[in-house]
């Protein structure tokens with residue numbers, strides 16, 4: 001990966017490089033400069049997922065330009081340009097880009113305090129709010145139908161017909177449960193007519209927020225899935241990833257629970273920026289947002305397991321099955337929950 005740093009004027013003997021974070025899609029490294037107190041984040045784009053990386057670059061450029069003009073103080077973590085002004089480098093081996101590493105900032109993998117959840121939620125809401133005057137429809141669709149729950153459900157049904165026969169047999173109980181929750185798809189189809197299309201982040205896990213100074217939120221990162229979308233995508237993925245003390249990776253499902261204080265923190269953090277903008281229908285849909293995203297993620301993990309793990313990386317044979325089971329358990333807990 002380091003070869004490509006020459007496009008930024010960085011020479012091979014000037015840095016050290018190490019893996020960073022635990023994203024499932026892109027390959028991320030930290031580049032530390034040897035002779036100065038400066039680091040960068042280097043990332044290779046997964047082109048099996050993002051088929052047209054130029055679309056990502058185009059969206060980031062449009063948004064950067066808008067923000068620079070309308071709100072130059074907003075910190076937008078766009079990639080650094082190459083020596084010849086490009087936002088990413090296309091080599092035979094793939095697409096790479098380089099981000100500044102913000103000094104003294106850090107990321108969190110699991111929310112351990114409601115304050116962290118509040119701060120993260122506020123940052124995602126702020127991002128959408130800063131772009132209210134921006135024409136969301138001018139953005140390129142980097143992942144078609146990314147959060148289209150109706151399609152994810154159909155893909156799951158199709159997997160149950162065309163997928164790995166042994167695995168289908170093996171997951172019967174879990175599949176049955178997920179099929180029985182189809183009412184969430186119906187509710188999504190009905191509700192979405194009352195939701196506004198705005199600029200949404202679409203990957204609001206807490207590790208996609210930079211924190212500084214004792215858990216103050218600084219900005220959002222991981223800009224690849226910025227697209228026109230609904231607030232339930234962003235709020236829902238926060239519910240999915242902050243409500244529970246353990247992540248989607250946890251195989252001991254007895255540890256899965258919904259933390260009320262974190263629920264309140266997500267809602268309040270979001271409203272602190274977007275409160276005035278949300279429609280009545282949106283105001284009423286915070287809880288639904290959580291069900292929508294958790295259900296979709298359970299369907300996606302189980303679909304991938306049945307289709308022989310072609311999409312998400314796997315660290316052990318039944319990894320995607322564990323993730324799917326974990327998300328189904330989380331959905332059950334959320335369905336029993338009253339805020």
Ligand code: GN1
Nearest residue numbers: 022023024025026049203225248297
């Ligand atoms: C993927 O790569 P990462 O971890 O940022 C996925 C998200 C899922 C998430 C589950 C482009 O995100 O939709 O919620 O895994 N991103 C894509 O961990 O599919």
Ligand code: MG
Nearest residue numbers: 023025203222
């Ligand atoms: Mg991501």
